[in-house]
Amino acid sequence: xxxxxxxxxxxxxxxxxxxxxxxxxxxxxxxxxxxxxxxxxxxxxxxxxxxxxxxxxxxxxxxxxxxxxxxxxxxxxxxxxxxxxxxxxxxxxxxxxxxxxxxxxxxxxxxxxxxxxxxxxxxxxxxxxxxxxxxxxxxxxxxxxxxxxxxxxxxxxxxxxxxxxxxxxxxxxxxxxxxxxxxxxxxxxxxxxxxxxxxxxxxxxxxxxxxxxxxxxxxxxxxxxxxxxxxxxxxxxxxxxxxxxxxxxxxxxxxxxxxxxxxxxxxxxxxxxxxxxxxx
DNA sequence: TAAAGTGGGTGTAGCGCGGC
DNA sequence: GCCGCGCTACACCCACTTTA
Numbered sequence: 001x002x003x004x005x006x007x008x009x010x011x012x013x014x015x016x017x018x019x020x021x022x023x024x025x026x027x028x029x030x031x032x033x034x035x036x037x038x039x040x041x042x043x044x045x046x047x048x049x050x051x052x053x054x055x056x057x058x059x060x061x062x063x064x065x066x067x068x069x070x071x072x073x074x075x076x077x078x079x080x081x082x083x084x085x086x087x088x089x090x091x092x093x094x095x096x097x098x099x100x101x102x103x104x105x106x107x108x109x110x111x112x113x114x115x116x117x118x119x120x121x122x123x124x125x126x127x128x129x130x131x132x133x134x135x136x137x138x139x140x141x142x143x144x145x146x147x148x149x150x151x152x153x154x155x156x157x158x159x160x161x162x163x164x165x166x167x168x169x170x171x172x173x174x175x176x177x178x179x180x181x182x183x184x185x186x187x188x189x190x191x192x193x194x195x196x197x198x199x200x201x202x203x204x205x206x207x208x209x210x211x212x213x214x215x216x217x218x219x220x221x222x223x224x225x226x227x228x229x230x231x232x233x234x235x236x237x238x239x240x241x242x243x244x245x246x247x248x249x250x251x252x253x254x255x256x257x258x259x260x261x262x263x264x265x266x267x268x269x270x271x272x273x274x275x276x277x278x279x280x
Numbered sequence: 281t282a283a284a285g286t287g288g289g290t291g292t293a294g295c296g297c298g299g300c
Numbered sequence: 301g302c303c304g305c306g307c308t309a310c311a312c313c314c315a316c317t318t319t320a
Contacts, residue, residue, distance in 0.1 A: 195316065210317055222288070222316075245306065256290050261307055263288085271307065286317070295308085300301105 025075035044082030117161030
């Protein structure tokens with residue numbers, strides 16, 4: 001497995017590509033592409049790895065993934081049906097200066113936020129309907145919808161996806177290793193994971209692996225693992241409102257509630273109870 | 281690669297709060 | 301008042317990370 005330098009399949013002379021992914025799971029191979037990706041989750045749950053961060057996704061979420069950000073959507077095993085409408089375009093799709101003209105200045109917020117990617121929850125029915133409608137539209141209508149969509153997304157509340165901007169393309173060999181590590185973590189985060197096991201998985205010494213992982217993701221391996229666990233706890237608590245916090249923490253790989261609380265506060269900036277109160 | 285430094289994991293104690 | 305739950309603080313150990 002590798003970080004695919006992904007080519008978005010598009011027809012000749014097509015500048016906006018619309019994709020309707022429907023099935024038991026989404027395309028789950030780590031990849032990166034030049035196009036900016038706007039994806040609306042219509043059905044399904046799971047985790048999105050984008051750049052250096054882990055995010056949960058569920059129905060209604062909308063993600064903007066910037067050009068060159070390595071990413072993949074990992075559908076949850078419990079998710080039987082997944083559907084996502086995605087739109088791909090490049091900033092220079094309509095000419096190198098198209099988005100720099102005065103009339104497009106209001107969209108600069110979108111492009112600056114898109115560099116690190118962002119997530120927004122589409123409470124705005126207009127955005128959801130625009131995304132759904134894209135599938136059946138012709139080229140001109142798609143273009144018009146895109147411009148309005150960019151404006152709506154510029155104004156919508158957003159959460160940053162990745163903490164840093166990827167400066168260079170990840171090579172196939174490096175991507176292969178990262179992909180193996182991500183895959184292993186996704187399958188085993190609820191159990192004890194040792195550095196030497198993961199390092200061995202990618203044929204590296206623990207020292208070399210630590211350096212490698214930090215260089216590519218801008219964070220340590222264990223920091224990444226904790227983020228995956230915390231995200232899983234959040235999903236458990238959201239989906240099972242009566243589940244005790246200590247049970248959610250235990251089933252997500254935390255052995256000590258005190259350590260869990262500390263990690264949760266570091267990552268979410270608040271304690272689990274306040275986090276849930278904020279959501280409802 | 282090895283040594284030094286860092287910080288994550290764990291156990292324990294204690295506080296606040298709500299329910300019984 | 302007692303109990304359970306959620307949370308925080310602290311100390312200690314040692315695995316992990318960084319650096320030379």
